[in-house]
Amino acid sequence: xxxxxxxxxxxxRAKFTTVHGTVETPLFMNVGTVGAIKxxxxxxxxxxxxxxxxLSNTYHLHVxxxxxxxxxxxxxxxxxxxxxxxxxxxGGFQVFSLAGLRxxxxxxxxxxxxxxGHRIFMGPEESMRIQSNLGSTxxxxxxxxxxxxxxxxxxxxxxDRTYRWLVRCxxxxxxxxxxxxxxxxxxxxxxxxxxxxxxxxxxxxxxxIAELELPGYAIGGLAVGESHEQMYRVLDEVVPYLPQDKxxxxxxxGTPQNILEAVERGVDFFDCVYPSRNARHGQLYTxxxxxxxxNARYEKDMKPIxxxxxxxxxxxxxxxxxxxxxxxxxxxxxxxxxxxxxxFYNHLMEEIRNALDQGRFAEFKRQTLDAMDGNEREVTx
Numbered sequence: 146x147x148x149x150x151x152x153x154x155x156x157x158r159a160k161f162t163t164v165h166g167t168v169e170t171p172l173f174m175n176v177g178t179v180g181a182i183k184x185x186x187x188x189x190x191x192x193x194x195x196x197x198x199x200l201s202n203t204y205h206l207h208v209x210x211x212x213x214x215x216x217x218x219x220x221x222x223x224x225x226x227x228x229x230x231x232x233x234x235x236g237g238f239q240v241f242s243l244a245g246l247r248x249x250x251x252x253x254x255x256x257x258x259x260x261x262g263h264r265i266f267m268g269p270e271e272s273m274r275i276q277s278n279l280g281s282t283x284x285x286x287x288x289x290x291x292x293x294x295x296x297x298x299x300x301x302x303x304x305d306r307t308y309r310w311l312v313r314c315x316x317x318x319x320x321x322x323x324x325x326x327x328x329x330x331x332x333x334x335x336x337x338x339x340x341x342x343x344x345x346x347x348x349x350x351x352x353x354i355a356e357l358e359l360p361g362y363a364i365g366g367l368a369v370g371e372s373h374e375q376m377y378r379v380l381d382e383v384v385p386y387l388p389q390d391k392x393x394x395x396x397x398x399g400t401p402q403n404i405l406e407a408v409e410r411g412v413d414f415f416d417c418v419y420p421s422r423n424a425r426h427g428q429l430y431t432x433x434x435x436x437x438x439x440n441a442r443y444e445k446d447m448k449p450i451x452x453x454x455x456x457x458x459x460x461x462x463x464x465x466x467x468x469x470x471x472x473x474x475x476x477x478x479x480x481x482x483x484x485x486x487x488x489f490y491n492h493l494m495e496e497i498r499n500a501l502d503q504g505r506f507a508e509f510k511r512q513t514l515d516a517m518d519g520n521e522r523e524v525t526x
Contacts, residue, residue, distance in 0.1 A: 153506045154506075156410075156411065156501060164329065168230060173404070174198040174416040175200065176417065176421065177225075179201070183421055184480050184483030185483075188226050194456065194457075194491055201279070201281070203275050203279070206275075209260065212275040212276075216278040216279070216328055220329065221280055221281055232281060233285065234285050235272045235285040235288065236275075237286075237288040253310075269310040270314075272286075274317070276332070279328070283332075283360075284332050285337060285363065286315075288311070290365055295341050307350075308350060335361040336361075337362075337363045337364075338362065338383060341371075342371050351383050355386065362387045362393060364383060364387075369397075376403075392413060393413055394414035401513075401517065409506070409510060424487075427468075430489040432516055433518075440468075443467075443468045444465060451485075456489070496509065
């Protein structure tokens with residue numbers, strides 16, 4: 146159940162109650178594609194870092210270790226030792242990314258595994274069955290994610306097919322949830338809006354999927370080649386046509402600046418690999434912008450990554466030591482960096498929620514962007 150608590154302009158402050166607990170929005174989902182965060186971060190760590198929802202990927206778990214095996218072991222929550230919500234992506238984006246290895250038909254998509262090259266068929270029903278075996282809290286509909294710069298005719302045909310696939314996903318999810326012995330018979334289905342950067346296609350698609358009365362809705366196919374300005378324009382156009390009383394999820398986005406801009410436009414669910422991926426390369430987020438911890442200026446710097454940060458890394462370790470670990474390619478260095486970045490993202494969302502509670506989100510957004518200088522420049526203190 147989604148409870149809208151407060152709005153400021155289009156920005157939403159809400160609670161979302163699921164069979165695996167209640168979460169506060171806006172929120173950032175921490176991405177553990179194969180059931181773990183890259184960087185040796187455990188599920189116990191994630192609780193300390195303020196993670197509310199983990200995101201895992203249907204395709205990757207299907208090819209390794211296998212959704213049927215995970216079901217036999219009690220489902221993804223038990224497998225990962227995680228008692229909070231999990232969202233599983235449908236595998237549609239991975240099919241998009243395997244463009245040279247795929248064939249799309251009305252029934253679904255045939256493509257080759259990135260691991261050993263064997264042929265895989267996945268359609269709406271197969272994606273729902275895999276996600277049902279995993280028992281995630283939220284399952285994403287199977288869709289095609291056309292390139293943002295695709296030709297209009299192709300995008301229209303793709304979106305029409307994605308709508309038909311969504312209808313099939315809904316029917317199959319209802320069938321699976323009604324069966325005896327499912328891992329999670331209360332699994333929720335979110336639909337996905339597509340349409341590249343064509344506002345009229347996206348608006349019509351949003352209208353059609355809203356009529357299906359699903360528990361939540363995502364905006365997909367952004368951050369795949371378009372500019373930030375084009376992405377914000379799409380959000381301005383499309384979000385008003387998605388139900389305000391349901392979660393609004395912007396898939397795969399993004400930077401702290403992207404998140405602030407999208408919250409202002411009515412989005413309240415986010416995910417992105419940036420915090421963990423950038424951390425593994427020494428790129429660390431602070432309220433003043435990013436720093437590259439590998440830079441020579443930090444060789445003798447005994448300050449924490451960010452003064453005042455309450456993450457486990459900043460509470461104990463210095464920039465100098467973390468730089469040493471990263472330069473020496475020690476796994477501990479990656480772990481400490483990933484923990485800091487995930488804490489930063491999760492607690493940025495907490496700051497956004499507090500600002501919305503207090504009716505000062507617009508001011509908070511302006512001050513935060515000003516402090517970051519409106520970009521991701523290197524901090525030079």
